Amino acid sequence: MSTLVALARAQAVAAGRAQRITTVCHVHVHDRPFVLIPLAMAGEANAPLAAMAGTAVGAPRLLFVAQPRNRDERFAFAADLAGLLVPYLESFTAETEAVAVDRGRDVRHRFTDAPQVWVPNTGGVDFLRLFGRSTRFRQIDGDYPVPPSVPLLGMWLTFLAGTAEVPGASLLLNTVQALGLHWATGQSGAEDAHLGSLLAWIESGSAAAREAELGPVAGPATDPEFDNHVLAPLIAEGDPALRTVLHDLLLPTWQRMWRALDLLRTLEPGARVGTRWDGDRDAYSAFVEHLAEAGTPQPRRDGAVAAAARLQRLENAAARYAVQRAFDDPLVMAEYRLTGAAFGGVVTLAKADRIDDTGKRPVLRPRIMVTTPEPVRVEPGASLTSPARPAQKAKVISVNPTADGSDVLLELSGGMGRKLIAEPGSVPAVGEHLLLTTLSEAYRPGAAFPDPAETPWTHGGPPEPHPTD
Amino acid sequence: MSRIEQLGPVERLRGSGAAKRHNARTIAALTGNPGCDRRAVLDAVGVDKVRLAEQIGFAGNFGQSRFALARGNAFEAMLKADDCALLRAVLDVGRVDYQDLGADADDTLTARHGRTRELLASERPALIDHPLLTLEVAGQTVFLEPDLIAFQSEGRLRVVEIKSFAIVDDQADAAKVAGASVQAAVYVLALRRLLGDDRVSHEVVLVCPENFSLRPVAVVLDVRKQLATLRRQLSRLASVPELIAALPESVSFDLALPAAVLIESLAAVDARYVPECLSSCEMSVYCRHEAAGTTAALGRSVREALGGIETVGRALDLAAGAPPTPEQAEAAALLRAAARLRHEALS
Numbered sequence: 001m002s003t004l005v006a007l008a009r010a011q012a013v014a015a016g017r018a019q020r021i022t023t024v025c026h027v028h029v030h031d032r033p034f035v036l037i038p039l040a041m042a043g044e045a046n047a048p049l050a051a052m053a054g055t056a057v058g059a060p061r062l063l064f065v066a067q068p069r070n071r072d073e074r075f076a077f078a079a080d081l082a083g084l085l086v087p088y089l090e091s092f093t094a095e096t097e098a099v100a101v102d103r104g105r106d107v108r109h110r111f112t113d114a115p116q117v118w119v120p121n122t123g124g125v126d127f128l129r130l131f132g133r134s135t136r137f138r139q140i141d142g143d144y145p146v147p148p149s150v151p152l153l154g155m156w157l158t159f160l161a162g163t164a165e166v167p168g169a170s171l172l173l174n175t176v177q178a179l180g181l182h183w184a185t186g187q188s189g190a191e192d193a194h195l196g197s198l199l200a201w202i203e204s205g206s207a208a209a210r211e212a213e214l215g216p217v218a219g220p221a222t223d224p225e226f227d228n229h230v231l232a233p234l235i236a237e238g239d240p241a242l243r244t245v246l247h248d249l250l251l252p253t254w255q256r257m258w259r260a261l262d263l264l265r266t267l268e269p270g271a272r273v274g275t276r277w278d279g280d281r282d283a284y285s286a287f288v289e290h291l292a293e294a295g296t297p298q299p300r301r302d303g304a305v306a307a308a309a310r311l312q313r314l315e316n317a318a319a320r321y322a323v324q325r326a327f328d329d330p331l332v333m334a335e336y337r338l339t340g341a342a343f344g345g346v347v348t349l350a351k352a353d354r355i356d357d358t359g360k361r362p363v364l365r366p367r368i369m370v371t372t373p374e375p376v377r378v379e380p381g382a383s384l385t386s387p388a389r390p391a392q393k394a395k396v397i398s399v400n401p402t403a404d405g406s407d408v409l410l411e412l413s414g415g416m417g418r419k420l421i422a423e424p425g426s427v428p429a430v431g432e433h434l435l436l437t438t439l440s441e442a443y444r445p446g447a448a449f450p451d452p453a454e455t456p457w458t459h460g461g462p463p464e465p466h467p468t469d
Numbered sequence: 470m471s472r473i474e475q476l477g478p479v480e481r482l483r484g485s486g487a488a489k490r491h492n493a494r495t496i497a498a499l500t501g502n503p504g505c506d507r508r509a510v511l512d513a514v515g516v517d518k519v520r521l522a523e524q525i526g527f528a529g530n531f532g533q534s535r536f537a538l539a540r541g542n543a544f545e546a547m548l549k550a551d552d553c554a555l556l557r558a559v560l561d562v563g564r565v566d567y568q569d570l571g572a573d574a575d576d577t578l579t580a581r582h583g584r585t586r587e588l589l590a591s592e593r594p595a596l597i598d599h600p601l602l603t604l605e606v607a608g609q610t611v612f613l614e615p616d617l618i619a620f621q622s623e624g625r626l627r628v629v630e631i632k633s634f635a636i637v638d639d640q641a642d643a644a645k646v647a648g649a650s651v652q653a654a655v656y657v658l659a660l661r662r663l664l665g666d667d668r669v670s671h672e673v674v675l676v677c678p679e680n681f682s683l684r685p686v687a688v689v690l691d692v693r694k695q696l697a698t699l700r701r702q703l704s705r706l707a708s709v710p711e712l713i714a715a716l717p718e719s720v721s722f723d724l725a726l727p728a729a730v731l732i733e734s735l736a737a738v739d740a741r742y743v744p745e746c747l748s749s750c751e752m753s754v755y756c757r758h759e760a761a762g763t764t765a766a767l768g769r770s771v772r773e774a775l776g777g778i779e780t781v782g783r784a785l786d787l788a789a790g791a792p793p794t795p796e797q798a799e800a801a802a803l804l805r806a807a808a809r810l811r812h813e814a815l816s
Contacts, residue, residue: 006774043537045635188744224532334810
C-alpha cells in the first residue's frame with residue numbers, strides 16, 4: 001500500500017466519495033465482452049447453482065440447476081454454459097494478422113481480436129478455475145459420460161483462469177479488481193470486495209455504499225440467510241419459482257457490472273494497454289492452435305520445469321506491468337517519486353554535442369545537469385530512463401547535494417539518431433522539466449530451463465504420466 | 470456443572486440470559502485479535518453477541534448455511550458409519566477399539582470430562598469419539614470438543630479434524646486450512662495441558678473430501694507454529710477477571726436493557742476494531758461504526774502507509790501542512806510530499 005493510495009483513501013473518507021488513483025485506464029476494455037456471474041451451492045465442492053451470462057446488458061441469460069446435488073443436472077448446466085460461452089470464445093478466429101518474429105526473418109499469425117470475459121470478483125475467477133478442473137477430464141463415453149461440449153468448456157475455463165493470474169492480462173477480468181485499480185474508496189480493502197459497496201462509493205457516496213452492503217451478494221457464495229429461508233424450501237419442493245428468485249437475485253449484480261464497464265470506458269486508455277492486449281491475443285491464438293492440434297486437457301499439476309517457467313513468466317509480467325503503468329500514468333509514477341526510485345527536476349545545463357572518443361569510434365554522449373528538490377536515491381553509475389524519451393538511457397555521473405535538493409549530472413546515450421549530431425528534440429534542453437527513474441522497460445531474457453525429460457532428481461525427476469482413473 | 474469463576478460481577482454483566490459457551494472456533498478468533506478487551510470480556514462473560522448486536526441496532530450477518538451444515542454432517546456420518554470403517558481405512562490405524570464417549574446423552578460435562586481423562590490416562594490404543602477437554606482462556610475454564618482423537622502405534626495421541634471443504638489435486642482453500650490448523654492447535658494445546666507435551670503429537674490429521682466427490686482423504690498438518698502463536702496470544706490476553714472487577718457497577722450487557730444503556734456499557738470496554746473483525750466477530754458492525762474516522766478502520770497497511778497517524782482528519786491536516794508534534798514529524802513530511810505529488814499529477 002503506497003502512501004499516495006492511502007492518502008487517496010483518507011481523502012475519500014473526508015469527501016464521502018471515491019477518489020481517482022490513476023489518470024488513465026490500465027485495462028483493455030473490450031467493446032463486446034462476455035459477462036458471467038456464477039453462483040455456487042454452499043457446502044458443496046464448487047457445485048454450480050446458477051449463472052447469469054451474456055454479451056449485452058439488456059439480454060441476460062439465466063442458467064440454473066434445480067437439484068444441485070444431481071450429477072446429471074450439473075453436467076447439463078455445464079453443457080448449457082458451454083453452449084453460451086464457447087461460441088463466443090471461438091467467434092474471434094475469423095481474421096488474422098502477420099507478426100514478424102526472429103528479427104524479421106519469419107512471420108507468425110495471430111488473431112486480430114480476442115475474447116474478454118468479466119466476472120464480479122476474485123471468487124468468480126476461483127469458481128471458474130475449479131469448474132474447469134472438474135469438467136476438463138470428464139469422458140464423453142464410458143461409464144459416466146458427459147455431453148461433448150463439457151470437457152471443451154473445462155479446457156477453455158482453465159485457460160482463462162490461467163491468464164487471470166498473469167499481471168496485466170485482460171482475457172479474464174474481475175470487476176472488483178478492475179475498479180479497485182483505478183479508484184480508492186473510504187473503506188477498507190476487505191469491504192471493497194463487495195461489488196455493490198465499491199460501485200456505490202464511486203457512483204453515489206458512502207451512505208449508499210453502506211446500504212448496498214445489505215443488498216444481494218455478487219456470488220459465487222450465497223448469503224446464509226438466503227440459503228436457509230428462501231433457497232432451501234424452493235429446492236426441497238422443486239418449486240418453479242426458483243427461476244424467478246435466482247434471476248432477481250443476480251440482476252442487480254448484472255446491471256452493476258455493465259455500469260462498471262461504462263465507467264471504465266469513460267477513462268482514457270493508457271498508452272501501453274495496447275501492447276499488453278497484443279500479448280493476450282498471442283496467448284489466445286496459441287491456445288486455439290493447441291485445441292485444434294492436440295486438444296489434450298491441461299495437466300492436473302505442473303511439472304517442475306513447467307512450474308519454474310511459469311513462475312518466471314509471471315514475475316517478468318508483474319515487473320513489466322508495474323513499469324508500464326508508471327510510464328503511462330504520472331499518478332502511478334508519483335508513487336516511485338515518493339520512494340526515491342524516480343525524481344523530477346529541471347535541466348539547468350546541457351552539452352548536447354559532447355563527443356566521447358575514448359573508445360574505438362567516437363560516439364555522441366551528451367551531458368546534462370538536472371536540479372531537483374526531491375529525494376534522490378541513485379548512485380553514480382546507475383542507469384535511468386525518462387518516460388518522455390523511453391529509448392534513451394541516462395547514466396548518473398555524479399550526485400551533488402545542494403541547499404534545497406540535489407544536482408545530478410547525467411550522460412545520455414541512445415535515442416538520438418545514428419549521426420554524431422543529435423536529432424532535434426532528442427536531447428533535453430535547458431529549462432525542460434524532466435522525470436527520471438530507475439524503472440526500465442528493457443526486455444529481460446528468461447533463464448534456460450532443462451527439457452522436462454531431463455528434470456533433475458532434486459525436483460522429483462522426469463514427470464510420470466498421470467495414472468488414468 | 471461447576472463453574473470456576475463464581476464472581477458475582479459475571480452474572481450481573483450477563484444478566485438474565487443463558488451463557489454462551491466458548492468453543493475452539495471462538496478461541497481461535499479471540500487469539501486473532503488479542504488486543505480487543507471488548508470481545509475478551511463479552512466472550513468470558515458468555516454474552517450472546519449476535520443478540521446484543523441486534524439489540525443495539527447493528528445486526529451483523531453471521532448465519533451458517535444449512536447446505537454447508539448438511540454436507541458437513543453427512544461427511545462425518547459417512548466416515549463414522551459401520552464402526553468407523555471408512556475412517557479407519559483413511560487413517561490407516563488398523564484394528565483398534567472405537568470408544569464413543571458422547572453416547573450417553575444424559576451425561577454432564579464434568580462426568581464426560583472425567584471419563585475422557587480416564588480413557589486417555591489408560592494408554593489403550595483406540596479411536597476416541599466426542600472426547601471432552603478443558604482449557605484455561607483469559608482466566609476462565611472452557612470445555613472443548615475435538616472431532617476425534619486417535620492413538621498412534623508408539624502411544625502418542627493425534628487429534629483428528631474432519632472438515633467438509635475439498636482438497637483438489639493436493640491443494641485446498643488456504644484460509645480454510647489455516648482455520649482448521651488453528652482450531653486443531655487449540656485441541657492439541659488442551660490435550661498437552663492434560664497429559665504433557667511428549668504424549669501428544671504436534672501433527673494433526675485433517676480428513677477432507679478429495680477432489681469433487683465425497684471420498685475422504687487424510688492429510689497430516691504440522692501445527693507447531695500455530696501452537697506457539699496460540700500460547701503467546703493466550704498469555705497476552707488481558708487477565709479478564711481483573712478487567713471485569715474494574716468495571717463500574719452500572720455496566721451490564723443484560724439483553725433486556727434498552728439499547729442506550731447497552732451502548733454506554735460497551736463504551737466502558739475498549740475495542741480494537743480492524744477490518745478483519747467483519748469476517749469473525751458478531752459485534753463488528755457496531756465497532757466499525759464506532760471506529761469511523763480512524764485510520765485503523767481502513768486497514769493496517771493503510772494506517773502504516775499514513776505513517777501511523779491515528780485519525781483520518783489529522784492525517785489530512787498534516788498533509789495540508791499543519792504543524793506536527795515531534796513524534797509525527799517524519800510522518801508529516803511523508804504526507805506533505807505525497808499530497809504535493811498527488812496534487813501535481815491530478816492537476
